[in-house]
Amino acid sequence: MTCPGVPETDLQRRRFFTSTAGGLGLPALASLLQQDGLLADESHLPLMHFAPKAKNCIYLFMEGGPSQMDLCDPKPRLNELDGQPMPDSLLKEIKFAFIQKESAR
Numbered sequence: 001m002t003c004p005g006v007p008e009t010d011l012q013r014r015r016f017f018t019s020t021a022g023g024l025g026l027p028a029l030a031s032l033l034q035q036d037g038l039l040a041d042e043s044h045l046p047l048m049h050f051a052p053k054a055k056n057c058i059y060l061f062m063e064g065g066p067s068q069m070d071l072c073d074p075k076p077r078l079n080e081l082d083g084q085p086m087p088d089s090l091l092k093e094i095k096f097a098f099i100q101k102e103s104a105r
Helices: 009-036 068-072 076-080
Strands: none
């Protein structure tokens, strides 16, 4: 029986164990296969023909960005309006905050 406003903890617990089972089981399986010598041989893989420049990588996952439809959809009107000031009707009653050098200290 479900009660409105009460989270279904059994369903959440079941989903948690389902999603983490593969995450915990696959490294264990790879370790067992490596001990038995059943993993694929990596000696036939081609080597890189150049030395990598990057030593580290920072991966940023940011929610709330524009969707892929907005980024990849052509917008010819945007090119026409490029460099023109925004109309006052869009800017009235909107407050903007700017960080100044003095307030950053």
